[in-house]
Amino acid sequence: MYALGKIGGFCHLYIGEEAVAVGAVDALRPDDYVFSAYRDHGHCLARGSDPKRVMAELFGRSGGLCKGKGGSMHLIDVERRFMGGYAIVGGHMPLAAGVAFAVKYRGGDQVVLCFFGEGAVPSGACHETLNLAALWGLPVLFLCENNRYGMGTPVERAVALYTDVAQNAAAYGIEASRVDGMDVLAVREAVSKAVDEVRTRQRPYFLEALTYRFLGHSMADPAHGHYRTKSEVEEAKKRDPLLLLRMRLLGERQASNEDFKRIEQDVAQIIREAVEFADASPIPPETALEEDVYI
Amino acid sequence: MSTYNMKATYREALNQALREEMRRDDRVFLIGEDVAHYQGAFKVSKGFLEEFGPRRVVDTPITESGFTGLAIGAAMAGLRPVAEVMTFNFAILAMDQIVNNAAKIRYMSGGQISVPLVIRGPGSAAHQLGAQHSQSLEAWFCHVPGLKVVMPATPYDAKGLLKSAVRDENPVIFIEAQLLYPTQGEIGEGDYTIPLGVAEVKRPGTDVTLIAYSKMLLVALDAAEKLAQEGIQAEVVDPRTLRPLDLTTLAASAKKTGKVVIVEEGWPVAGLGAQIAESLYRKVFDYLDGPILRVTGRDVPMPYARNLEDAAIPNVNQVVAAVHQVLYRN
Numbered sequence: 001m002y003a004l005g006k007i008g009g010f011c012h013l014y015i016g017e018e019a020v021a022v023g024a025v026d027a028l029r030p031d032d033y034v035f036s037a038y039r040d041h042g043h044c045l046a047r048g049s050d051p052k053r054v055m056a057e058l059f060g061r062s063g064g065l066c067k068g069k070g071g072s073m074h075l076i077d078v079e080r081r082f083m084g085g086y087a088i089v090g091g092h093m094p095l096a097a098g099v100a101f102a103v104k105y106r107g108g109d110q111v112v113l114c115f116f117g118e119g120a121v122p123s124g125a126c127h128e129t130l131n132l133a134a135l136w137g138l139p140v141l142f143l144c145e146n147n148r149y150g151m152g153t154p155v156e157r158a159v160a161l162y163t164d165v166a167q168n169a170a171a172y173g174i175e176a177s178r179v180d181g182m183d184v185l186a187v188r189e190a191v192s193k194a195v196d197e198v199r200t201r202q203r204p205y206f207l208e209a210l211t212y213r214f215l216g217h218s219m220a221d222p223a224h225g226h227y228r229t230k231s232e233v234e235e236a237k238k239r240d241p242l243l244l245l246r247m248r249l250l251g252e253r254q255a256s257n258e259d260f261k262r263i264e265q266d267v268a269q270i271i272r273e274a275v276e277f278a279d280a281s282p283i284p285p286e287t288a289l290e291e292d293v294y295i
Numbered sequence: 296m297s298t299y300n301m302k303a304t305y306r307e308a309l310n311q312a313l314r315e316e317m318r319r320d321d322r323v324f325l326i327g328e329d330v331a332h333y334q335g336a337f338k339v340s341k342g343f344l345e346e347f348g349p350r351r352v353v354d355t356p357i358t359e360s361g362f363t364g365l366a367i368g369a370a371m372a373g374l375r376p377v378a379e380v381m382t383f384n385f386a387i388l389a390m391d392q393i394v395n396n397a398a399k400i401r402y403m404s405g406g407q408i409s410v411p412l413v414i415r416g417p418g419s420a421a422h423q424l425g426a427q428h429s430q431s432l433e434a435w436f437c438h439v440p441g442l443k444v445v446m447p448a449t450p451y452d453a454k455g456l457l458k459s460a461v462r463d464e465n466p467v468i469f470i471e472a473q474l475l476y477p478t479q480g481e482i483g484e485g486d487y488t489i490p491l492g493v494a495e496v497k498r499p500g501t502d503v504t505l506i507a508y509s510k511m512l513l514v515a516l517d518a519a520e521k522l523a524q525e526g527i528q529a530e531v532v533d534p535r536t537l538r539p540l541d542l543t544t545l546a547a548s549a550k551k552t553g554k555v556v557i558v559e560e561g562w563p564v565a566g567l568g569a570q571i572a573e574s575l576y577r578k579v580f581d582y583l584d585g586p587i588l589r590v591t592g593r594d595v596p597m598p599y600a601r602n603l604e605d606a607a608i609p610n611v612n613q614v615v616a617a618v619h620q621v622l623y624r625n
Contacts, residue, residue, distance in 0.1 A: 033372075064405070065405070066403060066404050066405035066407070067405035067406070068405070069402055069403060069404075069405050070403045070404060070405065074403040074404070076400075076403065076404040076405075076407055076408065077407075078404070078407040078408055083371060083408070084400070084403070084404065085403070086395075086396070088391055088395050091364070091391050091392065091395055091396065092396075093364070094360065094361050094362075094363070094364020094365050094367070094368060094392060095364055095365075095367055095368035095371065095396060096368060097361075097364070097365045097368060098364060098365040098366060098367055098368015098369040098370070098371065098372070099368045099369070099371060099372040100368075101365055101368065101369050101374075102368070102369045102372035102373060102374045103372070105324070105350065105369070105374060124360060125360050125361065125364065125391070125392075128358040128360055128361025128362075128364075129361055129364070129365075131356065131358065131361070132355070132356070132358065132361050132362065132365060135356070291406070292401055292402045292404075292405060292406040293401070293402055293440050293441055294401070294441070294443075294464075294465050295401065295406075295409045295464040295465060
């Protein structure tokens with residue numbers, strides 16, 4: 001759809017990292033909150049947003065989640081407590097802490113799940129947020145998706161504690177651990193434990209998920225080149241989270257090849273319908289331009 | 296219905312406004328550096344911790360980006376935070392949160408989320424605080440769609456406008472002034488509000504329009520007094536809210552007098568006065584007898600030395616001279 005020119009601007013694909021969003025969001029309650037950065041369509045879909053409205057948003061149509069005003073980096077679906085979709089690295093982390101503050105203020109027991117990349121970890125906003133969350137016991141699960149590259153800069157050239165990124169949180173007394181982000185079941189288990197910890201003990205938790213982005217930083221960026229080799233990418237693809245799950249389920253005889261075939265057909269159908277919906281959805285009227293600036 | 300029956304300082308007016316709003320609505324809370332135990336760097340939140348407790352009066356570490364972002368997040372979840380910046384110079388550290396999050400979330404979400412938030416504290420120069428503590432940055436905020444910007448000059452306005460700001464569904468930048476905190480005036484008792492976006496004629500006149508806000512209103516009023524002694528009747532108009540600007544009231548005055556001088560403490564380049572002048576030219580150009588003049592702060596970082604600082608800030612003589620110029624009197 002990007003190549004066809006139906007999706008504009010930047011589009012940061014999530015291929016290779018799916019297990020993190022799917023495993024993590026599955027561990028939440030419907031009344032929990034989710035924040036994400038700019039590679040957010042995966043998280044949004046995992047949270048249950050209608051693929052049709054997601055696609056329409058990517059197409060910039062009025063039927064999109066945000067009426068075509070957000071775009072791929074700013075998907076927001078309040079009904080599902082998917083709070084966005086932010087494109088300043090690290091800048092959404094204080095917002096997540098703020099929602100957690102509101103939860104605590106009201107005496108609620110919801111958890112805020114905040115996704116961010118390892119590229120956000122060195123930012124001031126990240127550290128200010130970690131400090132505030134630890135200081136005030138805010139119910140946030142900080143989920144660092146370490147895909148090893150902040151655009152073209154590898155983690156070892158960006159994060160001082162690159163061998164154990166979660167140590168950044170430990171410095172604030174926040175309990176932290178790490179999980180294989182290519183294994184969706186491991187992610188779900190780790191996130192379930194962490195969410196339980198956050199919910200019952202009313203304090204933040206930091207989970208680092210080790211993952212890998214199979215394609216370029218965005219659609220404008222090749223999968224490999226200046227900063228990583230083709231063989232590195234090929235090697236990582238051997239642990240494709242979809243492949244790993246498939247092998248496991250087949251191995252344990254919990255699913256058959258026919259099951260996967262059917263799932264693939266279902267997915268293709270969902271995508272087809274989403275594209276049809278988006279194509280048919282009208283472009284936003286010009287009158288929408290100045291709407292929603294103020295209330 | 297408001298009545299001018301009670302004297303209070305600007306500081307007390309703000310205290311009353313916030314106190315009344317916090318009593319009225321449990322969703323309203325105050326957050327910022329030293330707002331609780333210290334009772335505010337300028338004592339605006341005096342007595343708050345005692346009355347409302349630490350749940351609603353929240354001291355923060357020195358992390359403008361962090362606590363401003365946190366306040367935005369709390370507003371997204373339905374609370375109504377009032378975030379105090381110790382001074383607006385420090386809000387520079389929170390500009391990403393204010394510009395990229397507070398101002399845009401409603402638009403980016405297609406109207407799904409609003410951010411009912413007030414960010415308040417003193418702006419502009421006080422006395423010899425040096426270059427980093429003496430800035431008038433209102434134009435930065437006014438530039439951004441999605442924000443409202445309020446700069447009251449009197450205790451009466453401070454109270455009524457702050458209450459409206461707290462009740463507003465949008466992010467409101469509410470800029471006070473350190474030198475105004477001890478100033479006295481009549482205020483209305485109890486629950487009155489002044490709508491955002493409404494200017495007020497502070498002194499009627501016929502010969503020239505002086506547009507001034509915040510501290511500069513006092514300079515403009517002094518200048519008007521001086522001009523009156525030489526028979527020039529200046530009309531002084533205070534926009535009070537800078538975004539949205541009440542162009543109707545400003546234009547009506549400009550149309551009446553045909554001459555306009557804008558007084559602002561901020562820097563001249565891309566300053567607020569330039570915007571006000573442009574808006575007026577579009578609306579009342581044919582009624583003007585000559586160019587609109589601006590009296591602004593000087594185009595330098597604020598110096599420390601008292602005499603240099605005085606020279607960098609607009610004063611009564613400069614305003615009088617500008618009026619003479621628009622009236623072609625030398």
